[in-house]
Amino acid sequence: MRGLKLYAVLYLIFLYAPIFLLPLFAFNSSTVIAFPLQSFTTDWFTQLLTLREMHGALLNSLEIAVVSAVLATTLGIFAAMAATRYSFPGQKGIMGFIMLPLVLPEIIVAVSLLVVILRIGLDTGAWSVIAGHTLICTPFAIAILNSAFAALDPSLEEAAYDLGETPASTFRRVTLPLVMPGIISALLISFTISMDEFIIAFFLTGADPTLPVYLFSMMRFPKLLPAVMALGTILVVISVLLIVIAEYFRRRGATRAGLKDTGGFL
Numbered sequence: 001m002r003g004l005k006l007y008a009v010l011y012l013i014f015l016y017a018p019i020f021l022l023p024l025f026a027f028n029s030s031t032v033i034a035f036p037l038q039s040f041t042t043d044w045f046t047q048l049l050t051l052r053e054m055h056g057a058l059l060n061s062l063e064i065a066v067v068s069a070v071l072a073t074t075l076g077i078f079a080a081m082a083a084t085r086y087s088f089p090g091q092k093g094i095m096g097f098i099m100l101p102l103v104l105p106e107i108i109v110a111v112s113l114l115v116v117i118l119r120i121g122l123d124t125g126a127w128s129v130i131a132g133h134t135l136i137c138t139p140f141a142i143a144i145l146n147s148a149f150a151a152l153d154p155s156l157e158e159a160a161y162d163l164g165e166t167p168a169s170t171f172r173r174v175t176l177p178l179v180m181p182g183i184i185s186a187l188l189i190s191f192t193i194s195m196d197e198f199i200i201a202f203f204l205t206g207a208d209p210t211l212p213v214y215l216f217s218m219m220r221f222p223k224l225l226p227a228v229m230a231l232g233t234i235l236v237v238i239s240v241l242l243i244v245i246a247e248y249f250r251r252r253g254a255t256r257a258g259l260k261d262t263g264g265f266l
Contacts, residue, residue: 148182
């Protein structure tokens with residue numbers, strides 16, 4: 001048992017050590033990413049304000065992430081409702097096919113989408129990145145929303161029908177408010193995944209790169225590496241905050257439904 005605990009600790013250190021090193025070099029005055037550290041500085045964070053190309057890439061990433069998150073969550077709502085409320089032929093096979101991007105390597109998805117887009121004579125751009133991000137974010141949204149819809153008591157919707165509500169008004173007034181914590185969690189997780197995703201954006205982006213693609217291009221210039229570390233520190237903090245908020249709403253939804261919390265999204 002002690003050996004297993006030691007292995008778990010070493011694994012976590014190996015996994016998260018690069019993230020913990022980001023702020024160290026982001027606040028280091030040296031342009032060389034190496035130990036020993038020199039003096040403390042915030043100049044690299046100030047330098048981010050002068051990189052206009054980075055501002056455009058950030059805005060592009062935000063637009064793509066928002067649209068992808070909304071589309072993935074909307075599709076996730078419909079798929080989760082179909083999986084938890086209805087029974088139809090081939091249900092398990094269809095749901096397994098929808099969840100397939102969870103286990104497929106992203107480079108396979110990216111190359112496949114690129115080949116399809118080029119074969120039908122279209123150009124890559126923001127729309128193609130949105131399509132790719134929606135494809136990979138939808139299974140995560142479904143995984144979160146499945147538990148939200150499974151925890152919903154069907155008798156509440158039946159009571160609304162008995163009181164004269166239509167299926168559409170029941171969904172809007174009863175179902176949506178009850179599963180809203182799950183919807184918010186799915187939105188935040190999908191947004192975070194889209195903002196951080198690199199491989200699909202690298203293959204499918206057009207003239208306007210996303211932020212991860214732009215950061216990759218900055219790696220060619222050693223003098224800009226500390227600024228990359230500074231931006232990486234900001235992105236890590238924002239990503240952690242979004243995940244914490246999403247987890248809060250997920251736990252809130254589980255508590256409201258009276259379910260025992262098993263921890264984690266998946």
